[in-house]
Amino acid sequence: MSNIFTPEQLKNFPDAKGHFGAYGGQFVSETLMGSLEALEEQYNRLKNDPDFQREFDQDLADYVGRPSPLYFAERLSKEVGGAKIYLKREDLNHTGAHKVNNTIGQALLAKYSGKTRIIAETGAGQHGVATATVAARLGLKCKVFMGSEDVKRQSLNVYRMKLLGAEVCAVESGTKTLKDAMNEAMRDWVTNVDDTFYIIGTVAGPHPYPMLVRDFQAIIGREARRQILEKEGRLPDALVACVGGGSNAIGLFYSFLCDEKVAIYGVEAGGHGVDTGEHAAPLCAGRPGVLHGNRTYLMSDENGQISATHSVSAGLDYPGVGPEHSWLKDTGRANYVSVTDDEALDAFRKLTRVEGIMPALESSHAIAYGMKLAASMDKDKVIIINLSGRGDKDIHTIAGIDGISI
Amino acid sequence: MSRIKSVLAALKANNRKALIPYITAGDPHPDYTLGFMHSLVNAGADIIELGVPFSDPMADGPVIQLACERALIHNVSLKDVLEMVRVFRETNTVTPVVLMGYLNPIEMMGYSKFVSAAASVGVDGILVVDLPPEESEDFAGLLRENEMDSIYLIAPTSSDERIKSICEHSSGYVYYVSVKGVTGSGALDHLEVQAKVNHIREQSQVPVGVGFGIKDARSAAEIAKFADGVIVGSVLVNAIADNQRDSAAAQSRLEEIIASMRQAMDEVTSPQV
Numbered sequence: 183m184s185n186i187f188t189p190e191q192l193k194n195f196p197d198a199k200g201h202f203g204a205y206g207g208q209f210v211s212e213t214l215m216g217s218l219e220a221l222e223e224q225y226n227r228l229k230n231d232p233d234f235q236r237e238f239d240q241d242l243a244d245y246v247g248r249p250s251p252l253y254f255a256e257r258l259s260k261e262v263g264g265a266k267i268y269l270k271r272e273d274l275n276h277t278g279a280h281k282v283n284n285t286i287g288q289a290l291l292a293k294y295s296g297k298t299r300i301i302a303e304t305g306a307g308q309h310g311v312a313t314a315t316v317a318a319r320l321g322l323k324c325k326v327f328m329g330s331e332d333v334k335r336q337s338l339n340v341y342r343m344k345l346l347g348a349e350v351c352a353v354e355s356g357t358k359t360l361k362d363a364m365n366e367a368m369r370d371w372v373t374n375v376d377d378t379f380y381i382i383g384t385v386a387g388p389h390p391y392p393m394l395v396r397d398f399q400a401i402i403g404r405e406a407r408r409q410i411l412e413k414e415g416r417l418p419d420a421l422v423a424c425v426g427g428g429s430n431a432i433g434l435f436y437s438f439l440c441d442e443k444v445a446i447y448g449v450e451a452g453g454h455g456v457d458t459g460e461h462a463a464p465l466c467a468g469r470p471g472v473l474h475g476n477r478t479y480l481m482s483d484e485n486g487q488i489s490a491t492h493s494v495s496a497g498l499d500y501p502g503v504g505p506e507h508s509w510l511k512d513t514g515r516a517n518y519v520s521v522t523d524d525e526a527l528d529a530f531r532k533l534t535r536v537e538g539i540m541p542a543l544e545s546s547h548a549i550a551y552g553m554k555l556a557a558s559m560d561k562d563k564v565i566i567i568n569l570s571g572r573g574d575k576d577i578h579t580i581a582g583i584d585g586i587s588i
Numbered sequence: 589m590s591r592i593k594s595v596l597a598a599l600k601a602n603n604r605k606a607l608i609p610y611i612t613a614g615d616p617h618p619d620y621t622l623g624f625m626h627s628l629v630n631a632g633a634d635i636i637e638l639g640v641p642f643s644d645p646m647a648d649g650p651v652i653q654l655a656c657e658r659a660l661i662h663n664v665s666l667k668d669v670l671e672m673v674r675v676f677r678e679t680n681t682v683t684p685v686v687l688m689g690y691l692n693p694i695e696m697m698g699y700s701k702f703v704s705a706a707a708s709v710g711v712d713g714i715l716v717v718d719l720p721p722e723e724s725e726d727f728a729g730l731l732r733e734n735e736m737d738s739i740y741l742i743a744p745t746s747s748d749e750r751i752k753s754i755c756e757h758s759s760g761y762v763y764y765v766s767v768k769g770v771t772g773s774g775a776l777d778h779l780e781v782q783a784k785v786n787h788i789r790e791q792s793q794v795p796v797g798v799g800f801g802i803k804d805a806r807s808a809a810e811i812a813k814f815a816d817g818v819i820v821g822s823v824l825v826n827a828i829a830d831n832q833r834d835s836a837a838a839q840s841r842l843e844e845i846i847a848s849m850r851q852a853m854d855e856v857t858s859p860q861v
Contacts, residue, residue, distance in 0.1 A: 199722065209691060209718045211647040213743035213768060215750065355653055361644060368646045373769035375745060472691040472718065473644060485665035486693030487643040 185514040186442045195509065200389020200476075203512060205505035208388040210475045213372045222390040224295055229397065234290065241286045242401060245319070246276045248283075250402075252409035252566070257536050258553070265419065265556040265563035269539070270406050270434060272570045279542065279571030280402060280430040281312040285381055287398035289316035292379035299323040299378045303367040305332055305360035305426065306497030306544065307339025308571055309383030314348035324348040327366045329359040332496045339575050357490045360426075360500045364474050384427025385504030388475030392504050399433025406566055407437045414564055420445040422552040423568035424544050425465065425518065426498035428507045430570035439515060448507060449551040451493035452520035462491035464503050465511050465518035478505040494523035494579065495543035497571075525550040527583065530573060542571035543579065591684040591712045592737050592760035595634055596795050596816060603858045605812040606761075607632055607850055608797055609842075610688065610821030612639035612655035613672055614664030616832040621672050623839055624828070629683050631843040632850030637715070637819065640669050640689030647717045649772035651822040654829065666693040666702065674709035684712040686739060686760075691719050694727075703730040713737035713760045721757040728757060741765050742788060742796075744780075755792030761817055762794050767801045772822030776801035778810045785815050805852035812853035820849065 187195075200206045200222075208218055228234040242248040251271045259267045272280035285302075292300055300317045301324070304310030310326040317324035326343055330352040333340055343350050356362035364387075371380045385392045385399070410418050421438060423431035425448040438444045453461030461467065464479040471480040473488060481489040481501040493499040510516035521529075526543060529550035534540045541549055545568070552567035559565070573580075581588045589597070599606055609628045613621050625636055641659035645652060666689075673685050687706065694702050694716065706714065713736055719727065721740055728738045737760030742751055745768065755762060764785060766776045785796050798811045799819030808818045824842055831838035 207723050208720065209723055210720070211717050211743070211765075212720060212741040212750075212754070213647075213745050213765060215720055215722075216743070216745040216747055219747075355650075356643065356657075365644050365646045369649070369770045372647065373773065375768055471695050474646070475718070477695075480692070482692060482696065484696060485663070485667070486696035487660060488692070 187439050187515065189440055192439060195506070196389060196393050200393065202506045202509035204470070205477050205508040206389055206392055207477055208475060209472045209477065210388045211372065213375065214388070217375050218388055218390065221291070225291060225390055225394050228291065228294060234294065238287055238290055242283065246282050246286060247274065248401065249405045250274050252406055252413065254413065255537050258533065259556065261536055262553050262556045264561065265559035265565050267552060267556050268410065268418070268564065268566045269569040270402060270566055272402060272430060272568060273539070273541065273545070273572035277312045277315050278574065279308040279312065280399060280433060281309045281383060282315065283401055283433070284383065284395050284398040284429060285309070285312040285316045287394070288379070288381040289320055292322065293320055295379065297377055297379035299374065300381055301325050301327065301367050301370050301378055302381045302383060303327045303360065303363040304383060305363070305499060306495065306542070307332070307336040307343065307575060308497060310348070310350070311339050311342050311346070313381050314343040314346035317348060318346045325351060325370065327351050327353055327363040327370070329353050329357070329363050331358040332360065335579060336496055336575060337578065359491070360496070361488060384429040385432050385506060386427045386474055386476060386478065386502055392476065392506055395429050396432045396436060396506060399429050400436045402430065402433035402568065403435060403437030406434060410564065410566060417441055417444055418566045419443070419559065419563040420447060420555060420565040422447045422449060422548050422555060422565060424449045424498060424547040424570060425503060425507060426451070426462070426500050426544060427502070428504040430568050432504060432506055434566070434568045435516060446516040447551060447555065448516055448518045449547045450518060450520040451495060451498035451547060452522040453492040455522055456520050460492040461520065462493040462499050462501065463520040464501060465507060466520045470508065473502050476505045478502050478508045479511070494526060495547065497542070497544040498547065519551055521547050521550040529553060530580065539569070540573035541569055542573050543576045545570045590735060590737055590760060592635060595684055596761065599634060600816070605815065605853055605857050606634040606797065606817035607846065607853060608635045608637055608817050608819040609633045609824055609846060610637040610639060610819060611824055611828065612641055612652060612659055613669040614641055614659030614662055615655040615825065615828055616658040618662050618664050618668060620835045620838070622675055623835060624842060625676050626680070627839045627843050628846055629680060631846035633683070633846055635684045635686060635817070637686045637688045638669065638673070640666055640687055640693060642690040642693060645690060647770055649770035649822065651772040651825050651829070655825045666697055670705050670709050670711070673711055677710035685710065686713040686715055687711055688715040689717065691716050699727050699730055703734050703736070707734035707736055711736060713739050715739040715763060717741070721754055739763055744768050744784060751788055752791050755788065755794050758794050761797045762788065763819065764788065764796050764798045765800050766798050769800070771800055773801050776807070781811065782814045805848040808849040809852035809856045813856050818849070818853060
């Protein structure tokens with residue numbers, strides 16, 4: 183099989199059972215199977231419903247502020263001295279990241295299904311904020327699960343969620359980070375399955391979540407494709423996006439999967455370095471397994487226990503990854519690489535000083551790799567980096583690293 | 589006939605119901621588990637469900653999560669659990685043992701290596717919480733080849749269609765999850781559970797065990813009135829947690845709980861003459 187797909191082939195991913203090749207699927211306890219079936223059925227009906235689509239598109243335009251700009255980072259490109267670097271400005275969305283594209287979509291599903299309560303897991307807090315935001319707008323009860331470690335390092339977002347009326351539950355089990363927040367959200371969902379809609383924040387989890395989150399995020403790539411054709415009159419040579427669960431990345435990549443000449447790079451969190459074992463890079467250094475409802479690349483030990491992960495960025499600090507990325511890796515369509523905490527921090531400072539744009543630490547991973555990649559390319563080449571979120575939420579982390587308390 | 593089937597058939601012939609305790613292997617220390625298993629049998633257990641510790645037990649409440657964490661301090665692995673069953677079988681060849689856990693440790697060992705190892709040490713059935721029948725074709729095939737029972741969960745949310753399909757995939761017994769929620773959840777509604785169990789029986793001959801939310805002898809007896817088996821976990825794991833530093837005390841507490849459930853169950857199912 184060629185690693186470039188035809189649009190016809192792409193329609194089969196996922197297949198009817200939610201599989202992307204060997205990955206994906208529905209690995210959950212029986213209590214949730216009925217809800218997943220109902221969600222899938224509802225989504226399949228609504229995704230072709232013009233009223234639903236119109237409402238979604240209108241919310242993205244008037245509430246989120248789409249389309250987000252595709253910005254030519256001229257000074258950064260010059261400094262790097264290689265390919266032209268364009269930034270897809272998801273940081274300019276309402277609530278400050280790409281996450282809201284998906285929460286708008288899933289909140290509409292919740293509304294159409296008559297659920298009165300919303301739950302979500304969050305790592306950096308961006309998805310939590312985006313969920314609390316749509317819950318406030320629709321007048322739905324909202325509870326967000328967040329690892330207690332992340333509650334500490336993302337206090338600004340915790341307070342934002344509370345201001346929006348959400349209850350934030352600090353999860354003390356396991357490693358007290360995103361994976362444990364997701365465990366706890368699943369436990370809540372099992373218990374309150376009748377009235378509760380679980381808004382998963384990334385392209386992971388049981389089918390149909392990886393599919394529907396991808397579909398809601400695919401607006402990023404559809405816009406970017408149109409915008410680059412307008413600005414450059416051609417497709418980009420490469421795409422770069424950070425990958426934790428991988429929703430911003432799949433959102434950018436999806437519209438380009440059939441374009442042979444577009445190289446695709448997903449950037450994982452290398453933490454202290456992939457060879458130290460202290461990282462969050464399952465595609466680069468993990469192996470396939472099953473967690474949180476899907477088969478995918480995971481960081482786990484030889485006994486199948488999920489490993490503790492490390493990244494300076496809470497949003498990438500997750501031992502799994504969306505199953506579609508696992509499939510794109512195995513087919514060779516996308517390349518997965520990693521950058522370390524230090525490289526990401528340097529990129530944060532660089533973009534801030536050179537372009538006056540403060541990226542989220544997650545997105546800083548994409549910036550770091552994008553700069554390296556651009557430097558290795560000729561000046562007539564073009565790359566798009568997904569600037570998935572803004573960095574305000576990370577100011578405390580950066581200041582702490584600088585030894586400043588604010 | 590599998591060990592599970594013959595135990596359940598013998599109980600049925602005597603109008604008795606199966607008492608099926610769950611403990612997490614290696615909690616609070618791997619050296620204790622064997623003694624706990626024998627205590628459970630001595631006090632009246634018919635089948636043992638032995639939990640395989642997992643770092644991310646998504647369907648479990650805090651009680652069993654903590655049990656997993658205690659076991660994992662000692663790095664208790666799937667291999668270690670199989671070894672415990674092997675040693676258990678040296679002195680007990682009659683009590684069926686069902687391994688209950690999550691898929692990832694099995695994925696890492698490899699399906700066929702795991703299933704043949706489990707069969708050879710004397711495991712009788714497997715219940716993988718996050719492996720519904722839809723995803724288990726290969727795995728279930730291996731279990732059949734090795735004459736082990738596939739035990740699946742049925743939930744209050746399962747549709748008729750799913751109940752039917754799950755029963756068709758199950759052997760030994762099906763595990764009816766009596767409450768919406770995680771293990772150790774709040775009180776269950778006996779009448780509602782009874783209606784659902786009767787409903788399952790209309791669709792299948794497979795024996796029905798009921799678990800989640802059974803806390804004491806009285807609720808065990810209530811369930812025994814209509815179900816084929818009573819599955820009890822969190823209350824036992826709590827007893828172990830309360831006596832972490834004293835295995836003898838934990839053991840006698842387990843025996844007390846099981847004996848009282850046994851007695852209460854037998855009183856309602858086979859009236860004394």
